[in-house]
Amino acid sequence: MARSLPIIVATSWVGFCLVLPVLGVLLLIGDGLWRVLGRGAELLSSFFEVPGLLSMVGQSLGTALISVFISFVLVLLTLPHTLQRSQSWFARVLIGMPHLVVAIGLVWLLAPTGWLWRVFGATEPSITLxxxxxxxxxxxxxxxxEFPFLWLVAGIALKRLPVANWFVQGRALGRTDAQIWWLVVVPAVVRQLRLALIIVAVYSASVVDVALLLGPQSPPLFAVQVYQWFMDFGPQRADYARWGSILLLALSLLLVGIVVLHERVFLWLTARGLSRSRVLGLPPAWLPQVMLTVLLCLLVLIVFQLLILxxxxxxxxxxxWPASWELQQVLQTVQNLAPTILSSFLLAAVVSVLATVTVVLLTELQRHYQKQVSLTLVLLPLLLPQIILLLxxxxxxxxxxxxxxxxxxVLCHLPFSIAYTFIVYAPIEALYPQRTLVVAQSLGHSYWQAWWRLKARSLARVIGFSFGFAAVIALAQYLxxxxxxxxxxxxxxxxxxxxxxxxxxxxxVTIGLVLTLVSFIALSLQTVKGDTQS
Amino acid sequence: MRQWLLALSLLLSGWFCSIAYAAQDWQATLAEARGQTVYFHAWGGQQEVNDYLQWVAAELARQYDIRLVHVKVADIAESAQRLVNENQAEPSAVDLLWINGENFHFLKRQQQLLAELDKKVPNRSLLAPADEWQRDFGVATDGYELPWGVGQFQLLVREQVLNEVNVTTAELSPQQLLRYAKKHPGRISYPKPPEFHGSTWLKNLIWSLSAGDPRLLEAPTNAAEQALLPLLWGYLDELHPLLWRAGEEFPASQAQTLNMLANQQLDMALSFSPQQLSQLQQQGLMPRGITRAYLAGGAITNHHYLAISRRTAVPAAALVSLNFLLSPEAQQAKRDSAWADLSVLQQARTGANTELFPTAPELHVDWVERLEQTWLARYQ
Incomplete structure (x- = not known):
């Protein structure tokens, strides 16, 4: 890439997109956060006396860690079987299905008066977890x-890694398949998962809608409380909301640290466990199949419940079963939604094109300048409570x-979609052998011609997925x-x-299902594109 | 005598002139409103309300050439926050709002609302007597909002609740409810305050336990707090261990309690709409065998209101829309719609609002804050 006007324009655009979140924080500070901070000790002590504060923060931290670690273990156990693309459609449905819709489906299925217990003949509300x-x-x-999201990211990473070569080389060196798996393949995949794990952790700590429906209320999770403070006009609530946001940010940063530390400890433990004693084998072959079957059944039951509802x-x-049906209302709701579906599609399409282009430009500019942009900067929109940025x-x-x-x-959607797209695209892009572009350039192609003919085609699958994922993120935004x-x-x-x-x-429920369908279509565009490319 | 006649004729002609002027003024407003778009920020959580507002939008387009856009929000506080954060020198993106209580006080205090609606909206003259609605949660409306509909706090209970405690009317005392809870532990609960229904439950309960102590209608004093609050906390201390999940956890929303009532998990839910039960039953979303009740001493009754942003870019269209929403035609359609919200017009009053229980007034707004915060400190 020569230094030219396009480079300057691209750098300015990417820089602008990255600075937007920082700008949001600075503007908010200028707009009143400093007053809250300036009032200091008195307010702070009253903030820390909020009933149940410690429990709220503890619950949020625990929720984030548990959702990350369980999802992570599930991914590790099912990884060998993720290479079959035909299985991935159900992961796409789950990714596209809003959290709240999944929660509603599970409530109707598993709650004490849920459908599952009715099947078994319950006449009194059941005692259930x-x-x-x-x-x-x-x-x-x-x-x-979160598991399907991590699973898909891991699957894409696995496809890009020279796993077959590693096995050939490893076996030639006298290593067992289990050792090659745990010492070479898993560490490489886990490194690719770091960003995704961070996002899962931060999202789980800051989620509001599902936590309101399902989470404890006495006291609630901390993010729910912060959101309620923002929406409350009582004395000191605005101050509490801002202090709460700062604490939420600190919690997010702590979680980033824990995920990074977890990765290191995990890699150290796997290596150490293997070198000292050969306790680790490959996960039993039946386990992933059983797990995926259970998940698939659960998904089918959820969709079935929602369709009936x-x-x-x-x-x-x-x-x-229901005493009667009212299908006219369903058709009416869908019909009324037509203009909204169109505007959602349009907004998601514009945002996802811009987000994908920006992330591609960002990774290429990083190579051009041979500098890495701070990860915190790219992921800032996901680390901060959304309402802080938006204010x-x-x-x-x-x-x-x-x-x-x-x-x-569009601009207010962009940083969120960029951050998610970066998580999906950047680790895979980093594996691309960039020297092929140099060869192509020496054969007379321009940089971007070479990029389009070689790199874009090679990365078509991940670019397509990034695009779909950015669209899903844009579709899911409320605030x-x-x-x-x-x-x-x-x-x-x-x-x-x-x-x-x-x-x-x-x-x-009807709107939730339409939203799921639209998100699924966005995520499936990649499959069609991927198929045609291959 | 002649002087008196002259004075009277001058007075009358002045009155007629002012009417003629007002009519002319309103004609100018109607003309100005044509072709304008009004953004109406209103809670979008009830399909029946959304459907009714679709009808309103169609009528406004047909009759006045006004485009009404219903901006559906999960919480009207989002729009209130926006109004305050906006550039105050520029026209607002919010035109018309559906508000009451805390949101109204906040926006009135922040001077965000258009004044003198009672003088600017012709259909104001059709409203029920002002003493019924001129205080919103104890704060004077002062022409910054006009009533749109009526809400009343109710208990939705399984019929067996009333039967078991030998209640023949719909009036249920706190002690009778406690007796039922003792016989059936785990079958009663309420949304966690400061959720709106949960907070109103606390307000209605203290009103009932104190036999309607008038000090609850004034800002709380230390003496009043010391006399009245122990009644509530003493009662709740006794009730809570008998609640769903032993009162250690509470449903997050009123909608959740309705769902739990419908599916036999609870025997009581709360509502702020006298028509909600019949609506839900008609739609097949609530089984038969459930009835409405109220706490002894009266059901807290209030109004929900419409207000216009002070900085609206389309004051004429917003006024015409508001005026239409208060017209006999729109109020009747609201009453007849699936929403079935009660009319606020004088003419509709006679015999029409029979669903209302004996009323209790709203407590002074400062009590709400006190009740919610003490509740959180004691039970969270």
Missing amino acids: FEQQSLISLWLVLVLK TGARGWFFPQL GWQSAYFLFSNTPHWAWI PVQMTAAGRVQTLTTEFVSLASGGIRPEV
């Missing part, structure tokens, strides 16, 4: 949602106008749309979240 206001239920939903009337415990951006665009422009709305668009743009998610605030009704 899965019920609302329970940490275990929250953990189950988080693992069910959309049209069910008079469906009460302990009845197995900062709001104060910026309110300087120009209170009435939002399309560009603002960025609501806080910027103020009704000028309404999406499936704003419809879903606002309606869900009134409870689990058939219309809510």
Whole structure:
């Protein structure tokens, strides 16, 4: 890449996108955070006297760690079988399905009056581990949602690694398959998973909607409390909300540290365990199959429950089936959603194209300048409570106008999609043998011609997945749309979240399923593209 | 005598002139409103309300050439926060709002609402007497909002609850409820305060336990707190171990309690709409065998309101929309819709709002904060 105008433009654009979150924080500080900080000790001591604060933070930390570690172990146990692409469709459905929809499905399936117990003839509410206001239920939903994400990222990484070569070389050196697996393959995959694990941890600590539906309330998870402070006008609540955000950020940074430390300890332990005693074997071949089958059954049952819920009337415990059906309402809801589906698609498409292009440019510019951009900078939008960033951006665009422009709305989505796309794309891109581009350039192609003909084709699968994933992230945003668009743009998610605030009704489930379908289509575009490329 | 007649004729002509002027003024407002778009920020959590607002939008487009966009929010506090954060020198992105209580106080205090709605909206004259609605959670509306509908706090209980404690009317005393809870531990609960229904439960309970002590309608004093709060905490200390999950955990929302009631997990849920039970039953979302009740001493009754942003870019269209929402046509359609919200108009009052239980007033807003914070300190 020669130093030229396009480079300057690309650098400026990528720089702007990366600085946006920092700008958000700075603007918020300028807009009042300093006043909170300035009031100092008195306010801080009253903040730390909030009833149940320690439990709230402890629950959040525990939830994050448990969802990360269980998902991680599940990924390790199922990894050898992830190479079959035909199995991955169910992971896409789960990734595309909003957390809240999964939670609603599980409540109707497993809660004390759930459908599963009705099948077994229960006439009284059952005693079950899965019920609302329970940490275990929250953990189950988080693992069910985060495991497929990690699994797909690991699967993509595994495809890019020269696993077959490693086995050939390892065997030639007299090593067993188990040793090659644990000493060479797993460490390489685990390194590729670091960013994804960080995101899972931070997301699990800051999730609000599912934690409100399923998590404990007395006291709630910390992120829920912070959100409630933001939405409360009582005395000191705004100050508490800002202090809470700072504490949430500290919690996120702590989790980043724990994930990195966990990776090191894990790699050290696997290496040490193998060199001293040969206790570690390959995971039993039946285990992944059993686990995937259980997950698949669960997914089928959830979708089945949700489909019934959309049209069910008079469906009460302990009845197995609804007394009657109301399908007209379902059709009406879907019909009314048509313009919203279109605007959601449009917004997601624009955001995901921009996010994918930005991340590709970012990785190429890193190679060009031979410098790595700080990971914290790229991931900042995911480390900070979303509302903090949005309040900062709001104060910026309110300087120009209170009435939002399309560009603002897109811009407020971009950092989140960029961060997620980076997590999926960057580790795989780093494995690409860049020298092939140098060879192509010496044969007379320009840098970007070579990139398009060689690298883009080689990375088509991960670029496609990144694009789909960025679209899913854009589709799932509530606050960025609501806080910027103020009704000028309404999406499936704003419809879903606002309606869900009134409870689990058939219309809510219908919108949730439409949202799942749209997200699944976005994620499946990559498969079609991948197939045509191969 | 002649002077008196002259004075009277001057007065009358002045009155007629002012009416004519007002009519002319309103005609100008109607003309200005044509072709404008109004962004109506309203909670979007109830499909029946959303459907009714679709009808309103269609009528406003047909009758007044106004485009009404329902901005569905999960919590109207989001829009209230936005109004305050916006650039105050620029027109707002929010035009019309559906609010009451805490959100109204906040926006009124922050001077974000258009004043003198009672003078600017012609259909104000059709409203029920002002003493019914001019205080919103103990704070004067002062023309910054006008009532749109009526809410009343109710208990939705399984019929056996009333039967077992020998209640023949819908009035249920806290002690009777406690008796039922002792016989059936784990079958009663309420959403965790400060959730709106959970907080209202606390307010109605203290009103009932104190036999309607008037000090609850004023800002709390130390003496009032020391006299009244122990009644509530003493009762809850006794009730909580008998609640669902021994009162160590609480449902997160009213919707959750409704779902638990429908599926036989609880015997009581709370509601703020006199029509909610019949609506849910008609839609097949709540089984038969459940009835409405209220706490002895009266059911807390309040209004929900409409307000206009002070910085709206389309004041004319916002006023015309608000006026239409208070028209006999729109209020009747609201009453007849699946939402079935009660009318706030005087003419609709006679015999129409029979679903209402004997009423109890809203407590002063400062009590709410006190109750919620002490509850959290004691039970969280």
